[in-house]
Amino acid sequence: MEIKKSAVAGSVESSDILIAIEPIKDQEIMLLLDSSVEKQFGNQIRKVILDTLAHLNVSAVKVTATDKGALDCTIKARTLTAVHRAAEQEQYAWEEIDTWND
Incomplete structure (x- = not known):
């Protein structure tokens, strides 16, 4: 999925995550x-975000969480929403999303 513009999803309320996505020139994910729980769960948070981006075939993007x-x-829902907003996509393939292995 091609990222066309910057977009955000989520909030900084307790038990939530704010995902901001913006396109970059390099073919990488930055x-x-x-996180308030980075010491305990930082690796898992990164894994969920990166796995979601991989399932959506996203690269050349900067993600600030x-x-x-x-x-x-x-985390998965916020990442998915931010990517779709940034790609200007209004159609979600919910059936495919349900089959992703966490």
Whole structure:
């Protein structure tokens, strides 16, 4: 999926995560994470974000995640929403999403 513009999803409320996505020129994923639970769950948060981006075939993107203790399902949903907004896509393939292995 091609990222066309910057977009965000989520909030910085307790148990949520704010995902900001913007296109970059390099064909890589730059992930910046600020989390209140980074010591305990930072690696898992990064994994959920990167796995979601991989399933959506996203590259050339900068992701800034501000986490306040979100569950994996919330991280996945916020990442998915931010990517679709940034790609200007209005159609979600929910059937495919349900088959992803967490």
